[in-house]
Amino acid sequence: MGSPRIVLTASNSEASEWHHSIWQQMMSATIPFKYSKKLIPPESLQNESWPDGRAKYVPNGLRMVETLLLREYDEADVVTCYLEYLDRFVGPETKVVAIHAHNPLGISYATDVYSKLAGQSLIPLNAHEFIRIVTHPAIQKYKPKIVVGGPGAWQLEKANRLDEFKIDYLIDGEIERVFSELFKRIIEGDPTLPRIVKFSKETQPTVEEIPVVRHRSTFGVVEITRGCGRGCQFCSPATKVGRSFPLEHIIASTEVNARQGATEIMFSSEDMFLYEQLPNFTPNLPALETMFRSVKAVPGVETLQTSHITMAPVVKDPSIIERLTPLLVPYSHVHHPDSTDPNKKCIDPIIGLETGSPRLFNTYMKGKGYPYKAHQWRDVVLKGMEILNRHNWFPFCTFIIGLPGETDEDTKQSLDLLSDLRDAKGTFVPTFFVPLEDTRMAAKKSAKLIEMTDLQWEFFFTCWKYNLEFWYGGQKAATKFSLGVPLYYKMIGKKLFGRGIKYPLWRFAGVPDRFMRRHLYLDFTGRKRNRAGMLPFEQEIVPGFETVRGLNMIDASVLHQPTRTHGSASAVGD
Ligand code: B12
Ligand code: SF4
Structure with missing residues (x-):
């Protein structure tokens, strides 16, 4: 042959x-x-x-x-x-x-x-x-x-x-x-x-033109939606037409994966809450419930894994999380000691938090927070995180460092947000801005390590300090790095990136903040992470409230509502 x-x-x-x-x-x-x-x-x-x-x-x-x-x-x-x-x-x-x-x-x-x-x-x-x-x-x-x-x-x-x-x-x-x-x-x-x-x-x-795959995918990935529509300028799915896959298509893809040995299904989407969504990015809870139940019911499927979600729908209607939790958390393979689930299970959907700066948020991604406004983003994140954590959703959150035009003031606001998230249960991953092809920022310059400011280094290493604490416990984990970090600084770090990384690195390695408070923006002296989680966020975040006061409104033209399209790809991207 x-x-x-x-x-x-x-x-x-x-x-x-x-x-x-x-x-x-x-x-x-x-x-x-x-x-x-x-x-x-x-x-x-x-x-x-x-x-x-x-x-x-x-x-x-x-x-x-x-x-x-x-x-x-x-x-x-x-x-x-x-x-x-x-x-x-x-x-x-x-x-x-x-x-x-x-x-x-x-x-x-x-x-x-x-x-x-x-x-x-x-x-x-x-x-x-x-x-x-x-x-x-x-x-x-x-x-x-x-x-x-x-x-x-x-x-x-x-x-x-x-x-x-x-x-x-x-x-x-x-x-x-x-x-x-x-x-x-x-x-x-x-x-x-x-x-x-x-x-x-x-x-x-259109979804009709997209066939059901013939063989099994890595992670048992099954598409539930394609495209987004919230219009963030740095993002490639923002430019794709928004589509929801018909339930039969989703089930057939699940069956293929399960028949060929996948025991876990990962839902592929830019934002799970877009599945069969209603007008104005309103999640379609009954459709989501049916879909999750049906996928779990396919013989051979043991666990479910979420991919991306956005924060605004969580805040707008917390009952979504309450109702979806029993359909997802018990079927997760992820465990964490801080989970209140009887089997210590949790789920870790990916959420792009990107920045704590309302100015950068307003410039590059205001649709992400819809129906809330840019200046409410911090509150949306805190309230959303508190709701998610309460239901054992411990998200994998990404930030973007070095968005074009980022000033020290912007970085301080991101650090403030991070400080507010001190007790949150989740993972915080700082990434660096890269102009992706086919986005509205394709012509912008990438962030460069050698140009990182002291504050940006502080943000970077504080995220990783949080992650170490969350996943491996406090001081025990830091001790692991207490020798390696000074060596790294002396032999590589200082030469490559200058002295700006010194104190952020020390924090990461577990040196108490009281020795460094003059050199860093945030000060965690006497502030241990509370493993029980964030305090309830009391403030009500009212969509449209600012409109009444005539404050900074979202320009509706940045949003492109992806409609549910069992066929007609009538929705528009960017
Ligand atoms: C599932 C997923 C993951 C999973 C699994 C990945 C895997 N290895 O299977 C996980 C969570 C691990 C993951 C990780 C990452 N991911 Co990912 N991921 C996705 C997600 C949600 C679905 C992918 C998918 O199956 N899509 C459906 C298929 C059909 O689409 P597709 O792969 O693009 O394929 C189409 C075409 O590209 C083309 N095609 C594909 N392969 C080939 C090959 C040939 C030869 C040809 C001709 C054509 C072709 O044909 C397909 C049909 O049209 C997408 C978002 C999305 N909706 O696509 C993000 C996405 C692809 N991921 C992204 C990113 C950035 C990452 C990470 C770098 C994140 C990070 N910060 O660490 C990592 C990198 C992982 C790695 N190993 O390096 C970005 C890519 C942005 C970009 N344009 O570069 C996306 C678009 C998410 C986003 N919103 O920005 N990812
Ligand atoms: S919310 Fe923004 S970053 Fe996320 S997929 Fe949609 S357009 Fe991209």
Whole structure:
């Protein structure tokens, strides 16, 4: 039997679903390859294959490509495998090797910046794994066309590495509608096809055009919505048409995953509360309840994992959290000692908090807080967090450092918010601004480590101090770093980033604040983290209140209501 015409693959770090850990995935985009063996268990990169060498699970986007190909080609012609089996499948008849890229160089939100903390020339594990694919001996020997696609494909263009990696085609955007024609041209080597093909809003498929995947995805990812509509300027899904998948589609995708061994389903969405939403971004609670119940009822499904949510709907109607909790928390695989659930379970949806500065919020992301206004964002976050925590939702919160035009005043406001969140149960991950392709900020400059201010360093390391305390307990965890941190500062940190990181690093390493209060903005002297959680947030946050007073209103044109579309993609993105 000859080699398959098309081989699909993804890097081991992006395909891994080791311990259902999204942490491990995110770490692989951040940790320098050089030290990765010490920090990431090597077995987490050993993904499982079927006896014939095909991959058991790969990222959902690649499964979609496979599904579209299987409409036109036979299973014998389309093989999805990991790096370990490339030499078994790539051969003389192979015309195309297609690679999925979620965050191939670690540039999304500058996740790779973390690897640079240990030296400017270090690359994250993800990049190393990606390079292993494109330089694989079988690919070099048989020279199939290399096609790269997926949400992070843009990074290879931005970093100008298409020639170095001998990438023939880079495909950026949703491809369901255009796929058939596109792949035909790739396989036939159509000389008129540009090397970089970008698909915009006009070619985004309706949900009817999106098939149910044929094989299992990493983490058992099942799409419930696509696109957002809140219009944040730095975000790529903001530019996508908002769509909800029909329940039958969701169940069918779940069944495929469960039949092929997935015991957990991860709901893929920019914001779970957009599923079948009602006007004005109002969550459709009955639809959400039915959907979660139906997915859990699919035979083989044991646990459920949330992806992204937004905070404003939580505050507007806290009963959503109350009612969804029994459908999600008992079925989570995540445990935490601070959970009040009888089995110490909790869920960790991802929430972009981004900033504590109302000015930056108003400039770049005012739709995120709708129906609340930018100056209410701090209160929305605190009240939302208190509600979530009370129901054992311990979110994974991201912040963006270095948004264009960020001043010391803005950073202080972010630090104030962080200080208010001292007792919150959750994870706080600072990321660095990167202008993503196809966003309204594409032409802006990235944040740079060497330009970080002392206050930004304080923000960065205070987040990580919180995380250490939350996940590993207070002083015990800090002691782990008490020797390493001064060494790091002396040998690497000071040389690379100057003295500004010194006191923030000391705080991270557990040095009491009373020795550093003159050097840092926040002062935690005598303020231990209260493991019981945040105090109830008393203030009522009334949508529209400011309108009455004629204060800063949201410009409705920044919002693009994604309607429920069982078919017609009538909603608009940006
Ligand atoms: C599930 C998910 C995760 C999961 C699982 C990832 C995995 N490995 O499977 C977790 C939580 C681990 C994760 C982590 C991260 N993620 Co993520 N993730 C998602 C999410 C919610 C769904 C992905 C999905 O399945 N989509 C549905 C599929 C069908 O879409 P797709 O993958 O884009 O595929 C389509 C096309 O891209 C194309 N395509 C895909 N592959 C290929 C391959 C070829 C050859 C071709 C031709 C085409 C093609 O065809 C598909 C059909 O149109 C998306 C948001 C979203 N709605 O897409 C964010 C998203 C992709 N993630 C994002 C980011 C930034 C990250 C992190 C960097 C976050 C962080 N700060 O650490 C990490 C990186 C992880 C890593 N290993 O490096 C961003 C990417 C932004 C960007 N444009 O670069 C998104 C868009 C979220 C957001 N709102 O910003 N993620
Ligand atoms: S709320 Fe903003 S950041 Fe989040 S997906 Fe929507 S547009 Fe993007």
